[in-house]
Amino acid sequence: MKTKALLFLLILSVLTSGLVFAAGGAEPRVTTTGSEQETAEAVQLRLGGLKGPTSVALAPYIVQPDRLGDGVRISTATYASPDLAISQILAGEVDIVALPTNLASVLYNRDADIQLLGVSGGGVLYLVADREMELLELTGQTVHTIARGATPDIMLQALTAGQGLHAGEDYTIQYAADQTELAQNLIAGRVGIAVLPEPFVTRVTSANPDLQIAVDLQEIYREQYALPYYPMTSIIVRGEFARQNPAAVRSWLADMPAAQQWLSENLPEAASAAGDLIGIPGQIIQAAFPRLNLTWIPAAEARTEIQTYLQIFADFNPASVGGKLPEADFYFQSELE
Known part of the structure; x- marks a missing residue:
């Protein structure tokens, strides 16, 4: 024991x-x-x-x-x-x-x-914003996600690094306490760009029609690592x-x-x-x-x-x-x- x-x-x-x-x-x-x-x-x-x-x-x-x-x-x-x-x-x-x-x-x-x-x-990770984007367009932007060192944070940094962008140098990451808080901030318009998992993505885009999936991070992963998933x-x-x-x-x-x-x-x-x-x-x-x-x-x-x-x-x-x-x-x- x-x-x-x-x-x-x-x-x-x-x-x-x-x-x-x-x-x-x-x-x-x-x-x-x-x-x-x-x-x-x-x-x-x-x-x-x-x-x-x-x-x-x-x-x-x-x-x-x-x-x-x-x-x-x-x-x-x-x-x-x-x-x-x-x-x-x-x-x-x-x-x-x-x-x-x-x-x-x-x-x-x-x-x-x-x-x-x-x-x-x-x-199940997606970049949510008001339009479709390329990861390179994150230069100079602030991206919100949850919990430093959690899966969304690690995947965001790994995928942007693969395209030559580095957190803290080329763009800024700010962290919310959890997915619920971040989703609420997106819906209310207090946050403009964020990495979220499904089903929170669906909740956000349903509640705020100005937001959409900007980048499918699974697709970027497939391209970057030459693996299917x-x-x-x-x-x-x-x-x-x-x-x-x-x-x-x-x-x-x-x-x-x-x-x-x-x-x-x-x-x-x-x-x-x-x-x-x-x-x-x-x-x-x-x-x-x-x-x-x-x-x-x-x-x-x-x-x-x-x-x-x-x-x-x-x-x-x-x-x-x-x-x-x-x-x-x-x-x-x-x-x-």
Whole structure:
């Protein structure tokens, strides 16, 4: 217990330094849905994720907790803050969790017993302004974003540096406390240019028709790094659960492509049912869905993209990935691959 408590405090120190980005609610609490009944035959699979777009990929299991058949009972919980999610992982209270990829690396490098199953989110960051822009047009401008050292900050600086612009020299960054505050300032006209994640982009552009997506940062990333996506969100599994329940993990992995297809084909139902649990109104999920860039890429297929992405964070601040890039055993190897 002492080791787990120390591990939690070490990881929490990274989070409170603003090094991990997650879209979440204002109060740390857990919301759960799914089967509460345990049977002698069924494996209890507890899914989890942060409140916000990180957990939209889990919506099929919120709507259909029996997707894996009678042998697996699924419940789904969402957490309003990364530190709350970490405490649940370390306490063994959740089995498979959607998290920012760099947070998964932090956990691994702090000797948490986890492995990365795959990538579920390909990036949700956009530059918002009153017109379409090129990044070079940020010269001499002030760009607003959230939390120094968080994902939007790191990605903005990395992508502008790739085009010869450097924060503090060629343009200025100002930081808001969180996405909600920044969105409100944009809507009210107190801020003119900002980097925001979806679904806050949709909320802002819906409330203020003078604003629009100026730059799709995912597109810039693809051009700059010659890779098809960046793995902003990944899904991890507790090692103990995977060792004790290999069939359940294999079943879940086999179902993920079909689950994501179901989500695309049944978006109104999924968005309505999942909206309360993940803290996003259903209509906002539907409007933002094309820009949430949900995907499913098994760990073995995503390793190059993950290493490139984590190296960007490590170059900015090694603590943002836990001090170093993960070793090969970070990546789950499935018999399905």
